[in-house]
Amino acid sequence: MKKSLFTLLFIFLGCLYISCNPSKPESPEEKEEEKDTFIIASDILGENRSCLISLPDGYFDESEKEENYPLIIVLDGNVFFETTTGVVQFMSSNTNRNYLMPKSIIVAIENVDRERDFTVTKLKTKRPNTMGGGKKFLDFIQKELLPYLNENYRISQSKTLIGHSLGGLLTLNAYIDENSIFDAYIAIDPSLWWDERMIKNKVDSIPVTSLKKKLFIATANQGEANYERNKKRHDIFYSLLNERMEGDTAVSIQYYENENHRSVPLKAIYDGLKYLNAETQ
Numbered sequence: 001m002k003k004s005l006f007t008l009l010f011i012f013l014g015c016l017y018i019s020c021n022p023s024k025p026e027s028p029e030e031k032e033e034e035k036d037t038f039i040i041a042s043d044i045l046g047e048n049r050s051c052l053i054s055l056p057d058g059y060f061d062e063s064e065k066e067e068n069y070p071l072i073i074v075l076d077g078n079v080f081f082e083t084t085t086g087v088v089q090f091m092s093s094n095t096n097r098n099y100l101m102p103k104s105i106i107v108a109i110e111n112v113d114r115e116r117d118f119t120v121t122k123l124k125t126k127r128p129n130t131m132g133g134g135k136k137f138l139d140f141i142q143k144e145l146l147p148y149l150n151e152n153y154r155i156s157q158s159k160t161l162i163g164h165s166l167g168g169l170l171t172l173n174a175y176i177d178e179n180s181i182f183d184a185y186i187a188i189d190p191s192l193w194w195d196e197r198m199i200k201n202k203v204d205s206i207p208v209t210s211l212k213k214k215l216f217i218a219t220a221n222q223g224e225a226n227y228e229r230n231k232k233r234h235d236i237f238y239s240l241l242n243e244r245m246e247g248d249t250a251v252s253i254q255y256y257e258n259e260n261h262r263s264v265p266l267k268a269i270y271d272g273l274k275y276l277n278a279e280t281q
Contacts, residue, residue: 056103070158075167077108186272218268
């Protein structure tokens, strides 16, 4: 009897010790997938910008120490970081063995003022606004964020930009910028109603060679009341690109009849990445 009580006491004390002394967290080198946050002190934007980063499976493995990885930049990072990392993990990791796209580094920029950062022109409003800072935000990505990533991570030449709504608008503005650092784009239900005349003028004036980049446009079903505001504008933009490129575009547009503006990103990220990486499948 005494022996049984002693055994139970020993087990209890052992469990108590374990609960009070949790195992030490893995170092980044020991993790299969590393997710972290870093901050860029931006001179261009005059503020600190927080970014989330996800490194692919095997990034720290000895066998991959010379490997460089495609970069995916995600706008509205505080909203879409987990969604994007989950989709990319599913499509690319050794665990799932889908191999629908290369393993990639994902960087999601958290928001400060999306109306400022995602628009390149101002609209007239009764209230004061901060609109029109999109060009500076793209400069921040090119001149401050990218150099930091190149210095600290193994980034390849492949760079994709993903944005939704106003973020989708900025994605299209980056696409029609002949100096853009990105070679692939996913614009999810982009807010083309913001300044479609400026977009049209830019498409008409940009060198054709600058439009030979991959672009996936996702259009949500916002109902009949918003047809003119949404789907029709997307279709017109796609037609403008086709006319300018004489049908030789690397642009795909997809209408999601059963998805609204809020629900479309998950499917669009998957379909967009699948389209952009079709040659690897």
